[in-house]
Amino acid sequence: MPGIDAVAALAGVSTATVSRALSGNGHVSPSTRMRVHEAASELGYVVSSPASSLASGRTKNVGVVVPFISRWFYSSVLEGAGSALLKNGYDLTLYGLTGGDDERRSVFEHFLLRKRVDAVLALTIELTSGELQSLLDLKKPIVGIGGPLAGVQTLSIDDVGVALLATEHLLGLGHRRIGMIGGESGFELDFHLPTNRRAGYERALRTAGVEPSPRYFLPADFTIRGGYQAATALLSDPVARPTALFAASDEMAMGSILAARDLGLSVPGDVSIIGIDGHEHSDFFGLTTFAQFPERQGAHAVEILMDQLHPGRRDPTPTNIPLPVELIVRTSTAPPPPS
Amino acid sequence: MPGIDAVAALAGVSTATVSRALSGNGHVSPSTRMRVHEAASELGYVVSSPASSLASGRTKNVGVVVPFISRWFYSSVLEGAGSALLKNGYDLTLYGLTGGDDERRSVFEHFLLRKRVDAVLALTIELTSGELQSLLDLKKPIVGIGGPLAGVQTLSIDDVGVALLATEHLLGLGHRRIGMIGGESGFELDFHLPTNRRAGYERALRTAGVEPSPRYFLPADFTIRGGYQAATALLSDPVARPTALFAASDEMAMGSILAARDLGLSVPGDVSIIGIDGHEHSDFFGLTTFAQFPERQGAHAVEILMDQLHPGRRDPTPTNIPLPVELIVRTSTAPPPPS
DNA sequence: CTGAAAGCGCTTACAG
DNA sequence: CTGAAAGCGCTTACAG
Structure with a gap:
């Protein structure tokens, strides 16, 4: 060489x-x-990257900290971020926090400190104040995706707003008995997401003059299985089964579709189902959903980091605007059955 | 600092x-x-990592080249590899080849050459000879996962063997009319996987005295949707519908389960279905499958790299033994219906 | 077992 | 616009 x-x-x-x-x-x-x-x-x-880094103090490398790798949302963001970084000549170093506490501690106390990254991208991780502090002590650009991180710029969809719109879609079709499968509170990685999405749902109902009923709300763990179980419970209610279900994630919505089917209910004939995500499998299930484009979120976060790393190189990417979402109407939603 | x-x-x-x-x-x-x-x-x-690297020539960093990030197999391998690397004090730099040709070229002609990695892990990518050569010119340890790479040590399950065993599972239950949903040939990323799995299927049949019929074989693209379509075609055959289906991936097997259901067939009452993967969703679908543990494959590949990077540090991990697979019997397979 | 010193391969004030 | 030279922060023969 x-x-x-x-x-x-x-x-x-x-x-x-x-x-x-x-x-x-x-x-x-x-x-x-x-x-x-x-x-x-x-x-x-x-x-030679090490020589250049030592002399200049710049590494052309961004560290990405993720709580999971093999989940659709996370791997999609990674894909978008990685591709955007590559275009900018940057490497992506991946720090998965999937291991135990020791592993997690070593990431914050050792790996991120050895001058190997110019910036950090943190995906929906709830950080301890110590971890957050050690990130801030780096004095390097940081952006978070998915949840507020004190003192860190964060990119996020408007959870209240999207839940409100999803619920309004169902209301607009004529539904009044609308159930929700929400996120479990205390779900360590998604911050206020469960609360916010529930708030949007309830606000939409109230605005339409429908009083939200606790009987129509069930939390689950964001998986297909969790959605299946919650939907089974909600739809089995013999008294007044909801005619529509709003699930806080597409995986839970897919589980709901399968549950409805197993209960002998047709979708959307007997129940309408809407999700949030735009999951790669949602098309197959005919799921109506609010897509949130995680690849673009990853790319967007990279733009912001690049703006901070190379100020004035071009017009800065606007920040602090909520990320775009888009209603994709497929075949899982329709007017309620005549009662 | x-x-x-x-x-x-x-x-x-x-x-x-x-x-x-x-x-x-x-x-x-x-x-x-x-x-x-x-x-x-x-x-x-x-x-300081750059200073240490410049002085020593070692980076404590491994580059991982992947064709996709957001697919279950790949992200699972990544998760296992990342965690194993962390334990060894190594970083993982991710090179996704998801973008266009330019992106791909820059990875091989620029990114991997700047002395930033000590070793390379390549996940089931079909490399051009030029790309392979530039990897070999690095003179650094390389291991591949999932397909033979000329001149590179590769980790792989025994595709022929696992397909044979899966088919034997169905034969053992008494099935004789066994269909297969295979991989599309020319599927650029999985090398001989489609061919090998088909070979194992056919060998098992012949050994049992059943002549494989081309009418019972259909290739698909490894997705739920592809499996659904192929299964729909195979199971709609009015003449002599197979009583069992072997799918070369769990996603295709899940699609098959859904297809069977939509055709009014019960699983496993009317059709048995078996997959290969041990996909995270296979449990939910009650899918019988041969699990291949991609996280462990990632960790295993890291062990091999560490052995080469630190010779004599401990007993070397055995190489060139096929990776373990494990039959997980759930509720999608049973004896065929009485005819 | 420990230290003085050269050197890893670049980048960047500084000077012209 | 270009060059000579210092310096980035370590590691490692070499010597003792």
Whole structure:
């Protein structure tokens, strides 16, 4: 592997000029720049990242801290973030907090501290104040996705708003007995998400003159199975079964569709079901849902980090605007059956 | 952030000794070692990764190249690999090849070359010979998971064997008309997987004296939807519907269960269905499957890399043995209906 | 077992 | 616009 001096020799300039030409930092005349680039590609020169980092203090690497990897939302955000980072010439170093407490501690007390990242992206993790502090002590750009982190800029969809809109979709179809499968409170990773989505649901009902009934609300764990069980319970109510179900996640909504089917109910003939997510499988299930585009969320977070890392390089990405969501109407929602 | 000299001063030794005590390279007397550790933790010293890498040539970082991130198999392997790397003090840098060709080229021609990784883990990607060559030119340990890579050590389950066993499970229950939903050939990421699994299926049938019929075989794309469509086609055959279906992936098997149900067939009353994967959702669907434990595959690959990176540190992990699979019998398989 | 010193391969004030 | 040179913060032969 050739070093920077080989390139300098071939191009007939100093290593300083090679550095400037290749990195874009500092002025180099167009003609020398071209000669340097030619020499570099002729030799197959690629800068040594450790040497560059040591000298400049910049690593061109972003650390991403995630509570789970193999869940749709998280892996989708990762995919979007990784691709956006690559386009910007950055690496993505992944810190999964899936292991035990020791593992988690070592991430915050060791891994993130060894000057290997320029910025940190934190996905819906509830951090202890100590962990948050050690992140802030890094004095590096941080952005969070999915939940408020004190002192950290966070990207999030408007949970209240989307729940309100989803409920309004059902109300607009004529439903009045609308059940909700919410998030379990104390669900450690999603902050206020369960509360907010429930609030939106209840507000929509009240606005429409329907008093929310606790009998129509059941929390679950965001999985297909959890949704299946909750839906089974809600739809088995012999007295006054809801004609529609709003699930706080698509996986729970899919579980609900399967539950309805197993109860002999047709969707949407007997029950309408709506979710939130835009999960990759929602199309297959014909699920009406509010899509939240996690890949774009990941890419968006990267834009914000890049703005902070390279101020003035271009117009900054607007921040603090709620992320876009989009209603995708499929075949799981329809007017209620005639009563 | 204190540097190594602050630690040296506090411990009353040279920086050389601090380096040796903290890294474990070279001899240090127990008492000095202890003093150094105390000084380091008192100051909150963490080694600068770029400086250490530049001086030593080691990065304590492994690059993982994946074709997809947000698919169950890949994200599960990632999870296992990441956690194993963390335990060994290594970072995981993720290179997703989800973008276009340009992105892909830049990974191989730029990102992987900048001396930022000590080793590479490649997940079931079909590499061009150029890409493979640039990996090999790195002269660094490489291990692949999931498919043979010329000149690279690869970890893989025994695809022929597992398909054979899955088919034998159905044969053992008394089935004779056994359909298969295989992988599409030319499915760019899984090498010989489709062919091998089909071969195992056919071998099991022949051994049992059943001639495989092309009418009972349909390829699909490894998704729920693909499995649903293929199963619908196979099970609609009015002439001689199979009494059992072997799907080359759990997602396709789940799609098959849903298809059977939509056709009014009971599982396993009318049709038995078996998959391969041990997918997180297979339990919910009651799916009998051969589990392949991708997290463990990721961890296993890391062990092998660590053995190569630190020879003699411990007994090397055995390599080249097929990865373990395990039959998990649930409620989707049973003897065929009386004919 | 420990230290002095060279060196890893870049980047960037500083000077021109 | 370009170069000479210091310096980034470690690691590791070499010597003792």
